[in-house]
Amino acid sequence: MRRSAPLDDEFGMLVNRLRKNRRHLGKWARRAGIEAYRLYDSDVPGYAAAIDLYRDHAHLQEYAAPAHVDPETAERRRGELPRAVELALEIPPDRIAFKVRRRQRGRSQYEKQGAAARTLLVREGECVFEVDLDSYLDTGLFLDHRPTRTAIGERAAGKRFLNLFCYTATATVHAARGGAASSTSVDLSRTYLDWAARNLAANDVDPERHRLVQADVLGWLEQPPTETWDLIFVDPPTFSNSKRMERSFDVLRDHVELLSRAAERLAPGGEIVFSNNHRRFRMEADAMPHLEIRDVTRSTIPKDFERNPRIHGCWRLRRRTDDGEPSIR
Numbered sequence: 001m002r003r004s005a006p007l008d009d010e011f012g013m014l015v016n017r018l019r020k021n022r023r024h025l026g027k028w029a030r031r032a033g034i035e036a037y038r039l040y041d042s043d044v045p046g047y048a049a050a051i052d053l054y055r056d057h058a059h060l061q062e063y064a065a066p067a068h069v070d071p072e073t074a075e076r077r078r079g080e081l082p083r084a085v086e087l088a089l090e091i092p093p094d095r096i097a098f099k100v101r102r103r104q105r106g107r108s109q110y111e112k113q114g115a116a117a118r119t120l121l122v123r124e125g126e127c128v129f130e131v132d133l134d135s136y137l138d139t140g141l142f143l144d145h146r147p148t149r150t151a152i153g154e155r156a157a158g159k160r161f162l163n164l165f166c167y168t169a170t171a172t173v174h175a176a177r178g179g180a181a182s183s184t185s186v187d188l189s190r191t192y193l194d195w196a197a198r199n200l201a202a203n204d205v206d207p208e209r210h211r212l213v214q215a216d217v218l219g220w221l222e223q224p225p226t227e228t229w230d231l232i233f234v235d236p237p238t239f240s241n242s243k244r245m246e247r248s249f250d251v252l253r254d255h256v257e258l259l260s261r262a263a264e265r266l267a268p269g270g271e272i273v274f275s276n277n278h279r280r281f282r283m284e285a286d287a288m289p290h291l292e293i294r295d296v297t298r299s300t301i302p303k304d305f306e307r308n309p310r311i312h313g314c315w316r317l318r319r320r321t322d323d324g325e326p327s328i329r
């Protein structure tokens, strides 16, 4: 596609911003060995969208326009977004996935969208992950949690790792590649566990030592503990409900129970890494006096999400009863 007119209008600002961001972030991503990153997040007023690059593909999520924008303008901008990606990044339309993202609760986010699946493998440091740009709103890889996955990989050597709400088990892959002795990854969804198995296989992770378990995490944690883990990652959804669960899960309401039960599975000196994407999450630390809790959110926001540092929160937790153990560093 060609456009010869000077790019000094609203559309031109968008094109210029995409080019500038790619120059800047592209260099950083190459150095870091990252093939999937957020290129754009509503940087230009009027174009409320997130644009992520997955290798030579773009994944574009448009946020619903605010009510004060007239429908015609909203419609025009919607059409301009993929055109700007094509023009600025030289990505042809057949490599651009386009979705509209609205606030939603519950499972709909994880249900199939219906389009034909476009899957590809993308590199993240030492690991590769399968992503699907079409079938669901999410692609199989939460880009904002990249530093947390890296940190888990760096701290996993020789440890037993537990991944709760593992989704496609990307954190497990980092742990295994980082030398974890063994791991258990729990998720409710067969679809995501199958995907997790493919991610383990793509990274030569031994499925005997790295187990995938299909279960409701809350129900699973209610069973008397028979095993302990040195490092536990808990990344729950904001809200979840399913026929397979005895009751719904709400991260605001249920995190104290979730974290207290997870802490019962910690080996002496062990640590929980907890994250979630609720924008108004408040940690009820007073209700968990037995846990030492440190907010590490700032160190877990990657460069490509700096313009949106409230994308997630992240905490590290240890049991206070571990007398003599070093406190969280």
Ligand SMILES: C[S@@+](CC[C@H](N)C(=O)[O-])C[C@H]1O[C@@H](n2cnc3c(N)ncnc32)[C@H](O)[C@@H]1O
Residues within 6 Å of the ligand: 110, 142, 165, 166, 167, 168, 186, 187, 188, 189, 192, 215, 216, 217, 218, 235, 236, 237, 238, 240, 241, 245, 249, 276, 277, 278
């Ligand atoms: C990792 S969480 C999503 C986290 C992400 N930070 C977000 O807010 O979208 C999504 C995963 O949780 C799983 N899940 C939801 N409720 C669950 C439950 N009660 N037990 C186990 N897995 C559950 C889903 O199947 C999905 O793979």
